[in-house]
Amino acid sequence: MSDDHDDSPIAARVRELEAILEEKGLLDAAELDRALEAFAHKASPANGFRVVARAWVDDDFKAKLLENANEALPAVGLSMGGGLQVQRLHVVENTENVHNVVVCTLCSCYPIALLGPSPTWYKSTAYRSKVVSHPREVLEQFGLELPAGTEIRVWDANAESRYMVLPRRPEGTEHLSEDELARRVTRNGLIGTAAV
Amino acid sequence: MSEHRRGDRVRTSTVDPDHHTRLPAYARGKTGVVIGTDGVHPLADLRARGIEHPQQVYLVRFTAQELFGQGDHSVTLSLWEEYLSDE
Numbered sequence: 001m002s003d004d005h006d007d008s009p010i011a012a013r014v015r016e017l018e019a020i021l022e023e024k025g026l027l028d029a030a031e032l033d034r035a036l037e038a039f040a041h042k043a044s045p046a047n048g049f050r051v052v053a054r055a056w057v058d059d060d061f062k063a064k065l066l067e068n069a070n071e072a073l074p075a076v077g078l079s080m081g082g083g084l085q086v087q088r089l090h091v092v093e094n095t096e097n098v099h100n101v102v103v104c105t106l107c108s109c110y111p112i113a114l115l116g117p118s119p120t121w122y123k124s125t126a127y128r129s130k131v132v133s134h135p136r137e138v139l140e141q142f143g144l145e146l147p148a149g150t151e152i153r154v155w156d157a158n159a160e161s162r163y164m165v166l167p168r169r170p171e172g173t174e175h176l177s178e179d180e181l182a183r184r185v186t187r188n189g190l191i192g193t194a195a196v
Numbered sequence: 197m198s199e200h201r202r203g204d205r206v207r208t209s210t211v212d213p214d215h216h217t218r219l220p221a222y223a224r225g226k227t228g229v230v231i232g233t234d235g236v237h238p239l240a241d242l243r244a245r246g247i248e249h250p251q252q253v254y255l256v257r258f259t260a261q262e263l264f265g266q267g268d269h270s271v272t273l274s275l276w277e278e279y280l281s282d283e
Contacts (some may be wrong), residue, residue: 161272
């Protein structure tokens with residue numbers, strides 16, 4: 001039953017717990033909604049764009065980001081702890097010879113804090129099943145044609161960790177500021193279905 | 197339970213369990229290489245049944261050839277110790 005990844009017994013348990021806590025006056029439903037909204041409001045791909053721009057201009061930050069992303073994030077005022085638990089983040093770097101692409105084949109695991117809500121296609125069965133077996137074709141459908149010699153690495157976020165791609169810095173951007181660079185980054189660039 | 201090190205070849209379980217698991221079907225009974233560790237987390241298979249059983253998780257890379265019999269890419273998954281045996 002590996003297609004069942006929404007842990008629905010847990011979801012049911014959470015709903016029951018929520019109802020009991022409300023009944024006992026220990027939890028304010030409006031307060032909970034406000035907390036969830038605050039998380040959703042902060043969760044935006046603009047966060048991921050900032051991380052990438054910093055990595056492009058700061059080699060020390062980039063080295064730390066690739067080694068231990070969770071420890072690097074506070075330098076740009078971010079963390080992976082905004083949700084229910086702190087999730088481990090892996091940042092994988094695109095280079096001249098290597099292209100990375102992220103998927104969750106079991107459901108739709110995604111670093112929401114850094115990328116915002118995931119796009120519909122990311123959750124589609126078509127993307128999830130095909131990108132692991134035929135990534136080159138899937139990337140071509142996204143308009144990304146990689147040189148024949150480029151090594152493609154697919155990362156399946158099938159367990160507890162989340163992934164973000166560090167795209168290659170576009171050529172001819174040496175004169176741009178960090179903020180200007182951040183505006184060049186795209187959400188699909190962070191998933192690996194586009195170059196930047 | 198053995199401990200796997202970076203560079204070790206490991207084989208995934210062939211079992212198709214009748215409960216929740218995070219070993220995807222496409223990666224069952226396949227040989228890959230450990231490229232790192234990915235923390236210690238409760239085994240998803242047991243956690244779904246309310247049992248907390250923390251176990252080492254490994255990053256394991258497979259060739260497309262091994263998984264699908266074709267392709268020149270690789271796929272990396274996070275796999276609990278429970279799913280792996282020494283090759």
